[in-house]
Amino acid sequence: MSLYYRVMRNGNNKGLKEMSKKENKFTLDTVFVKNPNILYEGWLPISGFEELFLNGGIKRYDKFNRKKVWKAKDIEALRESIYIGDLYNPMVVVPIKDSIDLAVVNGDTADEAFFRGAYEDGKNQWLTLIGGNRGESIQVMITKFDTEHNLAFKKLLVPMIVTKALSREDIHRKFGADLRGVVPNAQEARNSIWNGDDCESEWVRKMSVKYSDMILAKNGLNRDTQRMMDDEFVASLCAFTRHRSLGAPTGFSSRDDVIDSIYKENTISSERKLTVDMLDYLQRVWKHMPDSNSGKAYWQALTVLGGIIQDDTLTWFGRTSPKKFIEEFAAWWLVNIEDEETDYRPSGKPVKFGTMVGGFQRKTHIKVLRGLLDTFVTKMLKMKVLKVDRSEDLATPEQRRKLLVERKKGVKVWVRQNGSVEGEMFDDNLTEFRLVSLTKLDDKVSYPTDHIIPKDVDFIDELSNMEITTQAYNSWKRKRIPDYKKITIPNTIDKKINIKKTLTGMAI
Numbered sequence: 001m002s003l004y005y006r007v008m009r010n011g012n013n014k015g016l017k018e019m020s021k022k023e024n025k026f027t028l029d030t031v032f033v034k035n036p037n038i039l040y041e042g043w044l045p046i047s048g049f050e051e052l053f054l055n056g057g058i059k060r061y062d063k064f065n066r067k068k069v070w071k072a073k074d075i076e077a078l079r080e081s082i083y084i085g086d087l088y089n090p091m092v093v094v095p096i097k098d099s100i101d102l103a104v105v106n107g108d109t110a111d112e113a114f115f116r117g118a119y120e121d122g123k124n125q126w127l128t129l130i131g132g133n134r135g136e137s138i139q140v141m142i143t144k145f146d147t148e149h150n151l152a153f154k155k156l157l158v159p160m161i162v163t164k165a166l167s168r169e170d171i172h173r174k175f176g177a178d179l180r181g182v183v184p185n186a187q188e189a190r191n192s193i194w195n196g197d198d199c200e201s202e203w204v205r206k207m208s209v210k211y212s213d214m215i216l217a218k219n220g221l222n223r224d225t226q227r228m229m230d231d232e233f234v235a236s237l238c239a240f241t242r243h244r245s246l247g248a249p250t251g252f253s254s255r256d257d258v259i260d261s262i263y264k265e266n267t268i269s270s271e272r273k274l275t276v277d278m279l280d281y282l283q284r285v286w287k288h289m290p291d292s293n294s295g296k297a298y299w300q301a302l303t304v305l306g307g308i309i310q311d312d313t314l315t316w317f318g319r320t321s322p323k324k325f326i327e328e329f330a331a332w333w334l335v336n337i338e339d340e341e342t343d344y345r346p347s348g349k350p351v352k353f354g355t356m357v358g359g360f361q362r363k364t365h366i367k368v369l370r371g372l373l374d375t376f377v378t379k380m381l382k383m384k385v386l387k388v389d390r391s392e393d394l395a396t397p398e399q400r401r402k403l404l405v406e407r408k409k410g411v412k413v414w415v416r417q418n419g420s421v422e423g424e425m426f427d428d429n430l431t432e433f434r435l436v437s438l439t440k441l442d443d444k445v446s447y448p449t450d451h452i453i454p455k456d457v458d459f460i461d462e463l464s465n466m467e468i469t470t471q472a473y474n475s476w477k478r479k480r481i482p483d484y485k486k487i488t489i490p491n492t493i494d495k496k497i498n499i500k501k502t503l504t505g506m507a508i
Contacts, residue, residue, distance in 0.1 A: 036164075037163055037164050037166060037170060037174070038161060038162070038163055038164070039095075039162045039163060039164050040160065040161065040162040041090070041160075041161050041162075042159070042160065043157040043158065043159055043160070044157065044158055044159075044160045045154060045155055045156070045157055046082075046138060046142075046153060046154045046155070046156050046157075046158060047154035047155070049091075049135075049138065049158055049160065050138075050139075050142060050154065053093060053125075053126055053135065054135070054138075054139050054142075056125040056126060057122075057123050057124040057125050057126065058093065058124060058125075058126045058127075058128050058132075058135060059096065059118045059119075059120070059123075059124035059126070059127050059128065060127075060128045060132040061094075061118075061127050061128055061129055061132075061171070063191055063201070063202075063205055064128075064129060064130065064132075064175050064188075064191060064192075065128050065129075065130070065131075065132030065133070066225045066226075066228065067132070067133050067225070067226045068133075068226075069133055069136040069137055069140060070133050070137055074133075074137070075137045075140055075141065078134060078137050078138075078141075079141055082138075082153075082156050082158060083156065085157075087134075087158060087159065088159060089130075089131070089159065090130070090131065090159035090160055090161045091128070091130060091131030091134055091135055091158065091159070091160055091161070092128070092129040092130040092131060092160075092161040092162075092163065092174070092178060093126040093127065093128055093129060093160075093161075093162055093163070094126065094127040094129055094163050094165075094166050094171060095125065095126060095127075095162070095163070095164070095165060096115055096118050096119045096124055096125060096126060096127050097119065097125065098164065098165035099111070099115045099127070099165045099166055099167070100112060100115045100116055100119060101165065102165040102166070102167065103115060103167065106167065108167065110168075110197050111167055111168050114168060115127075127171075129163070129171060129174065129175055129178075130175065130178055134158075138158070141153065142154075168194065169194045172191075172192045172193065172194035172201075173192070173194065175191075175192040176189065176192030176193070179192065185227050185228070186232070186256045186259070186260070187227065187228035187229070187231050187232045187235070188227075188228060190231075190235065190259070190260065190263045191205070191228065191231065193263045193264065195266055199266060200235075200238070200262060200263045200266045200267060201231075201263060203267075203272065204231050204234045204235050204238070205231055207234045207275070207276070207279065208230040208231045208233070208234045210279075211234070211279050211282075211283055212230065213283075214279075214282060214283045214286045215230045215233055215234075216230060217286070218291075218293060219286075219289055219290065219291045219292060219293060219294075220286050220289070221233055221299060222293055232259070234275070234279070235259045235262060235263070236255070236259060237275050237278055237279065237303070238259075238262045238267050238271065238272075238275050239255075239258045239259050239262050240278075240303060240307065241267070241271045241274045241275045241278065242262065242267070242271055243258060244307055244311075244366070245258070245363070245366060246300055246303070246304070246359060246360050246361055246365075246366065247360075247361035247362055247363070247365075247366075248361075249363075255361065274310055277310065278303070278306050278307075278310070281306045281309065282299075282302060282303070282306065284316075284322040285302065285322050285325060285326040285329070287322070288322055288323040288326045288327070289326060289330075290330075296356075296358075296359045297353055297354075297356040297359050297360065298333060300359045300360045301333065301353075301360070301369060301373065302329070304360065304366060304369050304370060304373060305329070305373045305376070305377070307370075308370065308373055308374060308377055309377070309386065311479075312377070312388070312478045312479055313388060313389050313390075313479075314377070314381075314386045314387065314388060314389060314475070314478075315386070315387060315388075315389035316385070316386065316387075317384045317385055317386055317387045318384075321385045321386070324383070324385050325380060325385050325386070328376075328379070328380065328383070328385070329376070332376050333353065336353050336372065337352060337353045337354040338352065338354075339352055339353060340352065342368060342372075343364075343368070344356060344360070344364065344365050344368055344369075378476065381472075381475045381476045381478070382426070382427075382472075382476055384472065386475065387471060387472075387475040388448075388471070388474055388475040388478065390445065390448055390474075393444040393448060393449050394448070394449050394450075394451060394455070395449035395466060399449070399463065399466065400444075400449055402463060403449065403463055403466055403467075403468060404438065404441060404468070406463065407467075407468060408438065409435060411437065411438050412435040412436060412437055412438060413435065413436055413437075413438055413441055413468060414433045414434075414435060414468075415433065415434060415435070415436045415441075415447060415467075415468045415469060415470060416432060416433055416450070416467045416468065416469045416470075416473060417430055417431070417432070417433065417434050417469070417470045417472075417473050418430040418431060418432045418433075418473060419432055419473065419477070419482055419483075419484055420482065420483040420484060421476075421477055421480050421481070421482045421483060422480060422481075422483070423483065426472075426473050426476050426477070436468075441468065445471060446470070446471050447468055447469070447470060447471070448468075448469060448471060448474050449466055449467075449468060449469075450466065450467050450468070450469040450474050450477065451465055451466060452465050452466070452467060452482060452484075452485070452486055453465055453481060454478075454479040454480070454481065455479075464486060465486065466486075467486060
């Protein structure tokens with residue numbers, strides 16, 4: 001008995017071609033199609049789909065087919081669509097063994113390794129490019145139907161495309177091309193962008209898998225994989241790393257445009273490192289969060305806070321710091337949710353944290369938020385939850401030696417431990433300077449060299465702009481400009497200046 005299918009070509013019924021069934025085996029005859037990379041394009045009986053593909057073994061390309069098999073209502077909708085003949089979007093599969101051979105011929109070891117991994121020593125003959133859910137749902141229907149119903153069901157037709165052997169680059173190109181006929185979400189379209197083995201879509205996918213516990217958790221970001229929202233979160237962090245914005249910075253009309261630009265250009269290694277650092281920071285604090293879902297604005301505030309920590313080169317003070325940090329932040333957030341005065345958007349109506357349903361998208365949001373969070377960071381530095389991440393002293397060994405000589409009194413050295421920054425003293429109970437034994441100052445972490453005017457502001461790399469400080473004070477000061485200048489030693493420091501005394505404008 002012969003079965004016939006209709007070749008889908010330019011939306012007409014031309015090109016009828018017979019598919020033979022010989023010795024109870026279905027075969028696919030090569031047909032003429034416009035695309036030279038397509039082996040077969042047409043309608044296939046479900047019995048043929050089962051024998052050739054389901055029984056032959058299909059491996060889903062996780063990057064494009066990451067949805068779990070549909071729920072019962074979705075499977076039922078597909079069943080009705082098949083019976084009525086409304087199913088027009090084809091399932092697309094790639095032959096794995098042929099693609100391995102192609103990779104060997106091309107000398108592409110990365111492609112070869114990828115396809116061999118999908119092949120699983122012959123377990124899987126096909127790689128699903130598009131339509132993995134439909135394939136699995138058809139399998140569910142076959143399993144649930146009795147023999148009588150399957151006799152009728154397996155005669156129905158489903159659209160199929162079988163490609164020739166492809167490289168991963170060609171697979172990405174075809175996925176993107178086929179999506180033009182089905183409106184994709186933004187992340188699905190981005191995933192089809194291929195710029196090499198280490199391209200953005202590959203890297204983002206890898207990171208979303210690595211941090212999936214946090215991204216998918218109900219008490220975390222609660223991002224599902226169904227619409228690739230996990231990838232989109234990582235991609236949005238890449239955009240935040242580059243622009244320090246959660247919306248659309250200058251030159252872009254929307255947040256999607258920002259993320260699209262990241263995929264097309266690719267992030268550089270330093271940006272990826274900062275993005276991974278951000279993911280590490282978020283995962284650390286997430287582990288100490290309660291089981292309840294914290295909401296979009298909460299996570300965005302934590303992200304902006306992470307940006308401040310990165311920009312000011314801060315790190316955890318100790319092993320228990322992340323736990324203490326999130327406890328303090330949760331308390332801080334609770335108070336600010338009730339804030340009835342701060343305006344988070346350009347309007348006359350005050351908006352609370354609790355009503356920021358759409359999140360902090362505008363520049364005005366971020367500006368206000370950063371100001372509030374900067375105060376929180378200052379508190380964390382005073383509480384020794386955060387500290388400046390200083391792997392080495394900012395002064396050269398020769399500068400440090402001269403500075404020690406300059407500030408020395410006997411066997412001790414004058415060290416700044418307090419001071420005013422933006423009108424606020426570090427600690428109202430401390431004098432500004434104290435004498436520290438010269439032998440202790442070998443510890444450059446506890447007693448770092450501080451550039452009074454920060455390097456990022458108006459940097460002067462001279463002794464006239466340097467002091468020895470304590471780690472606690474130096475961390476609290478960060479990259480902010482202090483309200484004082486460097487003062488001479490002989491008379492001023494010997495008097496142990498009272499902290500209430502104003503030093504601004506004193507002679508250097």
